Structures are given as C-alpha cells and as structure tokens.
Amino acid sequence: MRERSWSAVPVVTEPPTGGPGGDGRRFFEVPESGWHTLVAWAVAPGHLVRCLDLRPPEPVRVVRERRGERTFHVEERTRGDRSAVDGAIHDHLTCARVPSQPCGYRWFIALPEGVDDADRFFGLFGTASREAAREADPRRERDAMIAVADSLYGPPA
Template identity: 50%
Template sequence: MSKKSWSAYLITEAPPEEGCEVSASDRRRFAEVPVSGWHALVLWAIGPAHVIRCLDQRVPEPIRVVCESGGQRTVRLEERTCGDRSAVESEIHDYLMNARVPSQPCGYRWFVEIPGGISDCDDLFGRFSSSLSEYRDQLMPVEEFEVMVAIANLLYQDGKKLESDR
C-alpha cells in the first residue's frame, strides 16, 4: 500500500472559473472548496485525480468585529492578522491529525472536480454531509474518513477505485 501525499495534488497557475473547465483539453468542471478541516478531509478522500490547487494570491478580506458594551453595539472591520490565519490553519491541522491524515499545505486555494449528475460544490459536499448525518455525530474524524472514501468512490466512478491510503 503506497502512502499518498498532498504534493500529488496538481498546482495550476491560475484558479479555474467557477463551474468552468480548467483548459480547452480538460472538460472537467471545478468549484472552489471552503476552508475547513472537514472539507480538507473530503479532498483527501476524493484524491488528487479530482482536485487541483493554486497559490492564494488574493488580498484577505477584513474581519467583521462586533462588540457589545453597556447595551450599545459597535461594529468595525479589522485586517486579518497572522494570528487569525494561524488559528484557522491550526484547527485544520488538528482535524486532519485526528483523522490520521497529513497536514494540508498552507497558502493554496483548493478546487474540486464536480462529477456528472452533481450541480455545484454545495450539492457535492451536501452528499457527503447527508451520508455522514445518519451517524448523528457518533464518528470521530478517522471514522468519517472511511465513510468519505466510500462516498467518493460512488460519486467519482471513473473505472478505478479511489485510494484510501493515508
């Protein structure tokens, strides 16, 4: 059994347009993946044949901070800090480690191929979520991963079984 690595996930120069092909020779549809440990685990279950990434060169959006004091509410925007980014990456790292999956590389935008019969990214991740919901939060990330691999195998039936190698 071979060990897969995040380095096997293709890096493209630019992100694909939402729902569009990567290139004229590649007719697959891709959608950007939300940033979370759960979504990263789904990408690991799906595997590098159906996921691409590109460097994240966007200016980070500001964070909306809401404060309430003395019955008065104030809202302000603040720039994201290295600490903010570090906290998010730490949560993703911890989730993946609990699933016994290597840490996902930082600084990338991730895109998943939308299989035939699936309308968009929400529909795709909804299939994973609804299949896992029958377990009603009884699964640890390591157990979720095994279910995710089975779902990915059903959704991406391209003649080969997706690898569940860690």
C-alpha cells in the same frame, strides 16, 4: 487503492473557476475549514487542483457583544487569524489521521458528473459525515467521506 497525498495534487497557474477547464471539468473552490478540507482529502488528487494563493488577505468581520448589544466592524486579517484558521484545519485532519494540508494554496475540486454545484456536492458528504460524527470518531468520518467520494467518482484506479 489510489494514493491520497497532498503533494500529488497538481499545481495550476490560474484558479480553475468560472467554467470548464481544459479537460472539460468544472471546478469549485474548497472553503477554508477542517470539514471541507477532509472532503478534499477524500476526493483524492485525481479530482483536485491547487494554485498559489496570491490574493491579498480578506478582511475579518468582528462581532462584539456588550450588555446584550452586538456591534460589527471589519479589521484587516492578522497573522494570528491566519494561524487560527490553519490550526483548526490541522487539528481536524489530525483527529481523522490525515496529513496536514500544505499552506499557501487555494484548493479546487472537480464536480463529478451529475452534480451541478458545490452546495449539492457537500450535501452528499454531509449525511455520511453526520452519522459518523454522532459516534465522535473522526476516522469513521474520514472513511465515510472516502466511500462517498468513491461512489461519486468511481472506484479507485
């Protein structure tokens, strides 16, 4: 079985977005959520790259509800916001018995042949994931995602 390890994922100097990389593969960025990160783990290092996240933090949209009325405003992202996102990802991975993902990187998945965009790609994982989630067993969700990844990229080397 191919080894799955965050540290085995190559580090690139620039985000591989916008078109084919040097090897002809097209990449898309992994959203910051535990579920999406678990998909990245299932895909394995041969189909992932990462780069340092040097972007300024994006603002946070805050929604407040008072007396049935919603208001929206934008605030700068705080260290606590960053910690909450990282903590939620860590908790999801821990429940699935997957090691924590290193912080400070942007992660990118290579689209498999026959899949044109990230929405379609994640949709393929959604069905398997929902069935495992009904049983409330994150390890089964992980195993189902690995099976989908192996069907998309071929058997492990």
